[in-house]
Amino acid sequence: MSASSIASAPLKTILCGEHAVVYGYPALVTAIDLRVRVLSEPLPVGIIEVLSEGFGSWREYALNVAKLVEKRRLKHPLQYPIVAVYLTSRYIGEEPGSRVVVKSPAPDGSGLGTSAAVAAACICATAIRYGFNLTPPMIANLVQLCERFVHETPSGIDGTAVTYGGTFVYKRDEGPEFIDAKPLRLVVAFTGIKHRTADLVRRVRRLRAKNREYVDTIMAAIGEIAQEAARAAVQGDLSLLGEQLHANHLLLRQLGVSSKELDRLVETALNAGSYGAKLTGAGGGGCIIALVDEDVQYRVLASLQNVSASTWLVVTNAQGVHREDISEQ
Ligand code: MEV
Secondary structure, three states: OOOOEEEEEEEEEEEEOOOHHHHOOOEEEEEEEEEEEEEEEEOOOOEEEEEEOOOEEEEEEHHHHHHHHHHOOOOOOOHHHHHHHHHHHHHOOOOOOEEEEEEOOOOOOOOOOHHHHHHHHHHHHHHHHOOOOOOHHHHHHHHHHHHOOOOOOOOOHHHHHHHHEOEEEEEOOOEEEEOOOOOOEEEEEEOOOOOOHHHHHHHHHHHHHHOHHHHHHHHHHHHHHHHHHHHHHHHOOHHHHHHHHHHHHHHHHHOOOOOHHHHHHHHHHHHOOOOEEEEEOOOOOOEEEEEEOOOOHHHHHHHHHOOOOEEEEEEEOOEOOEEEOHHHO
């Protein structure tokens, strides 16, 4: 067992296809070069502690965590990484005793897969400290177990993106199909409003229960857009991809998951010269993405900075979860 270890996992963004993916249609997803970093250190057996900028710290006894896992009810956001550490220790046959220090570039509820990235980095760092190099499918399965604590029925998108990285078309029953997409530049802008994915998925389900034909037509159109967008991403056709992003945003609006804040950010990005922009993730709050190139990136970034809580200029196709060299930190 080593004294400490560090692992990092990327955040993700859904380029096209959120919500429709819940009903079996394809979504286009990519990992972005914003990474959650986790340092794992030993603590006496039976104690798991997490420290996180902005959230403070939380300590649980392994016995309590076992009960939490059984009841699947978390009282505090920091119990989530604690569960990830607990499940990983149990999975590799070790008695849990760890402190994890979590650093995330974006808050949870921003629609960028923060919870899955935190889980993946905790899982990887914990296993490495005990001398285990878990395979990506093992990590993805553990992330999916953890995700059930935050999302009622996680589609598996976030777990796949943070574990494997890259860009892929995802179908609920078939899993990911990785594609050879060109790296894209995106400006990500956060409304500052956190959302709960489960609430928005429920909102769409209610709308579908009332007007099934209408919602299914929208879902099918979103599915087609996602496939078309995947082809544009492989060809590096920014104009076509931008059009698909915007068309997808308008359909998500019809599903009732956009908001005036999200629409305003999309409008701002388009006016500043973005190829296309849309909300990303569940909606209701969270973030938008705006497709840019080197020529317009700073203009779009500056315009969005004036009207957003946070902005990031990112590149897609980032690497999945991996160990970091501790001497470089
Ligand atoms: C949330 O990031 C994306 C949704 O499609 C839900 C899911 O895929 O689990 C809204």
